[in-house]
Amino acid sequence: TFDLLVIGGGPAGASSAIYSARKGIKTGVVADRFGGQVQDTMAIENFISVKATEGPKLVQSLEAHVNDYDVDVMNGQRVKNIIEAEVNGGLITVELENGASLQTRSAILATGARWREMNVPGEQEYRGKGVAYCPHCDGPLFKGKSVAVIGGGNSGIEAAIDLAGIVEHVTVLEFDSKLRADAVLQDKARSMDNISIIVNAQTTEVLGNGKHVTGLNYLCRESQQTKQLALAGIFVQIGLVPNTQFLQGTVALNQRGEIITTSSGETNIPGVYAAGDATDSPYKQIIIAMGSGASAALGAFDYLIRTPEV
Ligand code: FAD
Numbered sequence: 287t288f289d290l291l292v293i294g295g296g297p298a299g300a301s302s303a304i305y306s307a308r309k310g311i312k313t314g315v316v317a318d319r320f321g322g323q324v325q326d327t328m329a330i331e332n333f334i335s336v337k338a339t340e341g342p343k344l345v346q347s348l349e350a351h352v353n354d355y356d357v358d359v360m361n362g363q364r365v366k367n368i369i370e371a372e373v374n375g376g377l378i379t380v381e382l383e384n385g386a387s388l389q390t391r392s393a394i395l396a397t398g399a400r401w402r403e404m405n406v407p408g409e410q411e412y413r414g415k416g417v418a419y420c421p422h423c424d425g426p427l428f429k430g431k432s433v434a435v436i437g438g439g440n441s442g443i444e445a446a447i448d449l450a451g452i453v454e455h456v457t458v459l460e461f462d463s464k465l466r467a468d469a470v471l472q473d474k475a476r477s478m479d480n481i482s483i484i485v486n487a488q489t490t491e492v493l494g495n496g497k498h499v500t501g502l503n504y505l506c507r508e509s510q511q512t513k514q515l516a517l518a519g520i521f522v523q524i525g526l527v528p529n530t531q532f533l534q535g536t537v538a539l540n541q542r543g544e545i546i547t548t549s550s551g552e553t554n555i556p557g558v559y560a561a562g563d564a565t566d567s568p569y570k571q572i573i574i575a576m577g578s579g580a581s582a583a584l585g586a587f588d589y590l591i592r593t594p595e596v
Contacts, residue, residue: 429453
C-alpha cells in the first residue's frame with residue numbers, strides 16, 4: 287500500500303514523486319514511458335536555469351533525481367482504471383493493464399498529453415527537423431525563415447501571431463473554408479503583414495531533403511489542385527489530446543478531456559490530485575508541469591495529514 291501513487295513519469299510525475307518522497311511518505315510512480323513527451327524533444331531552451339539541453343538528457347537527470355529518493359518506480363506499466371475509495375480516507379485502487387492492482391491512500395494523475403498529428407507522409411521523418419508542435423519551444427529556431435502553421439483554430443492563430451514576431455513569414459493553412467479562431471485573434475493576425483492565410487487547404491505531404499524540411503504540398507479543396515510551399519518549418523496546431531480516456535466516468539474532465547483541478551491540484555475525487563498537461567491548467571510546458579506536480583504533491587500531503595486513516 288502506498289501513501290501516494292503517481293501515475294505518469296513525465297516532468298509533472300517526477301516532480302510530484304520527489305516532493306512526496308521528501309515528506310517521508312511511501313511513494314510510487316507508475317509510468318508507461320518514464321520521461322513522457324520530454325523523451326521526444328530535441329532542443330530545450332526554456333527550462334529556466336539550464337540555458338540549453340536536450341530531451342533525453344533532461345530525462346536522465348529527472349530519473350537520477352527521482353532515484354535519489356526512496357521511490358518505487360514501475361516503468362513500462364499502463365494504468366487502465368482508478369477506483370475511488372469506498373469511504374472517506376479509505377484506499378484508492380489503481381488497476382494496471384497487466385492485471386495487477388495497487389492500493390494507495392492518495393494519487394496524482396500526471397498522464398500528460400500528445401499533439402494531434404496530421405498523419406501525412408514526411409511528418410514522422412521530419413519531426414524535430416522542421417516539423418514542430420510547440421511555438422513557445424521551437425519558434426526561435428526558425429528566426430528569419432518562412433514557416434507554416436497548420437490549423438486555424440485559436441492555438442493555430444495564436445501560434446501564427448507569436449511566430450510572426452520571430453520568423454520572416456508565416457502561412458496559416460486551414461482545412462475548413464473559414465478560420466475557427468476567435469474574431470479578435472483573426473483580426474490581429476490579418477493586421478500583421480507577414481502572415482498569410484489559406485483556407486480550404488488540406489496538407490498532404492511534408493517535403494524535405496533528407497536532413498530537414500524544405501516545404502509542403504497541400505490540396506486546394508476548391509480547385510482540387512495540389513500546390514507547394516517552400517518552408518523551413520511546419521508548426522502543427524490541430525489540437526493537444528490529454529491522455530485521460532481511461533479516467534472517463536470516474537474523474538471529472540472538461541470538454542477537451544482535461545482533468546478539472548483546483549489551484550492545489552485537487553480533482554473531484556477525495557485524495558486524487560492531478561498535475562501537468564493532462565489537466566485544465568493553461569499553457570503546457572515542462573516548467574509549468576513541474577510546478578503543478580509540486581503543488582499537487584503538497585496538496586496530497588495536506589490531504590493525508592488531515593484525513594484520518596481508516
Ligand atoms: P508528459 O510529458 O506527457 O508525461 C506523461 C507521462 O504519463 C509519461 O510518462 C507517460 O508514459 C505516462 N502515461 C500516460 N498515460 C498513462 C497511463 N494510462 N498509465 C501509466 N502512465 C501513463 N516544453 C517546454 O517547456 N520546452 C520545450 O522546449 C518543449 N518542447 C517540446 C517538444 C515536443 C516535440 C513536445 C511533444 C513537447 C514539448 N514541450 C516542451 C512540452 C512538454 O514536453 C510538456 O509540457 C511536458 O512534458 C508535460 O509534462 P507531463 O508530465 O504533464 O506529461
